[in-house]
Amino acid sequence: MTIVNVNVGLLGHVDSGKTSLAKALSSIKSTACFDKHPQSQERGITIDLGFSSFSLGLVESFCEQGIEGDVQVTLVDCPGHASLIRKIIGGAQIIDFMLLVIDVNKGIQTQTAECLVIAELLNKNLLIVLNKIDLLSDEKRVPMIEKVEKKIRSGLKGTRYHLAPMVAISANPKNADSPEGIVELIDALKKMITVPKRELEKPMVLAVDHCFSIKGKGTILTGTVIQGRLSVNSTVEIPHLKISKKVKSIQMFKKDVPTASAGDRVGVGVTHFDSKLLETGVASEPGYFGMTYAVIVDVRKVMYFKFKISSGSKYHISVGHDTVIGKVTLFKAIGNERLDEFSLDKHYEYVEELVSPAQDGDQLESTMALLELEQEIPTVEGDLFIASKLDVDINKPCCRIAFHGHILKRTVDKNYADTFLPKLSIYKWKEKEGLIDRVVNNREIIVTSLFKKETQMHPFLNLRVRLTTGENGVIKSTFGAGGKVKVELDTDLNEETKQRFTKKTRQNDSAPKEIVKVQLKFKKYLYNSNKTVKQ
Structure with missing residues (x-):
């Protein structure tokens, strides 16, 4: 029977009950399940990605697309602590669907909001889980849940999740023998979950989330196949370390398999590799990745x-x-x-x-x-x-x-x-402003203060300038050694310009000649070593 794997992320603020929910849902534990890190046990929070799984059985929407096998859900338990958002971002990129877990007694908190942002920018579908309803008294439970739901809807206004379904549960009730609301949660999940898109024809990429050694079996890389196909006896490259290793075994939830495909959660045995060299990262077909030092990206600001x-x-x-x-x-x-x-x-x-x-x-x-x-x-x-x-x-x-x-x-x-x-042809607009120092004739002026004495003038020759009185011209040459330049005008100086300049000069020869300003606007290229400027 065909088994289709769907990766479902558990996200939310610290101590919202994500790991308790994973335990309530799961029937099979993987090698990296439920906080194997010792500090997780001591601190009572998830500090690494945890994985577990359970079966949804037949799902109607899958059957309608000709997939009549069991749908297996792999739960990706992402850490909720603020300092561990790196793990959340890494985990979020391998999942197909998200369960956002919210403590019904606290509502949306800081990391809850950040998880929503990640879900939205990754374009993931979302089911909201209101956890810990067992802490509400019987008489206040229904009105309190309704109040929290209304407040959350208000907080989600303007996002793609303003109509996201909500399910109220108690994953780890203190005064009950078993979790509450899990059946309703699974029913909601079966209605919402869709057939994930898998890119099987692309080169194989494995997102590695744990690496460890097992005595007698060698080194195991556990992770999720992001794209392509992986098979026993193939070669994978670990680009971080610039080494390639042969795949000697593949397991999917403790069962040996010869191959794995995009979307599968696997444990991969490799030969002659020290597990201490890698914690998280990627493994891929040789030559697919390049170790990158700089990138050009498109940019979308988070509102x-x-x-x-x-x-x-x-x-x-x-x-x-x-x-x-x-x-x-x-x-x-x-x-x-x-x-x-x-x-x-x-x-x-x-x-x-x-x-x-x-x-x-x-x-x-x-x-x-x-x-x-x-x-x-x-x-x-x-x-x-x-x-x-x-x-x-x-x-x-x-x-x-x-x-x-x-x-x-x-x-x-x-x-x-x-x-x-x-x-890279990236430029800044620059502006300089000078003053008419002398009128040579109707078509020629001397301009001062446009450049410093030490400025290399060659890049600026033949650039166009504009007078504040409207005339336009071209910088034709330097004039003397003090940074002055000679400007040739396109047309004769208009009478207003000549009158303003000569009137001021007649009144006081020593007065600053600030009557008419000369403006230069040009492009300066950030990474151009020869200091070329353009307009």
């Missing part, structure tokens, strides 16, 4: 992020299970170019600050960024990234997820500052 996002600032950049520091340089396409049309042959305008969607949707649609990473990570073009400010005080009630998007271009060259950046 709940309340801090300024500006060029030159640094963020935690998460791609898969990797999170590294990256410096941001924002820029935008000119005209109506699409976000996914980045090209080294095109020119882009530097952006100082990212605007919010509510302020200027048009600018946001064309905003991209260069992310310079402090550590190399494996990527491919098209990968999702999430940028966060994880150094914000975790006790503050604010969203730390700043922006997200996809990798449009990457560089795997460690010396990218010398080889890749000079190819």
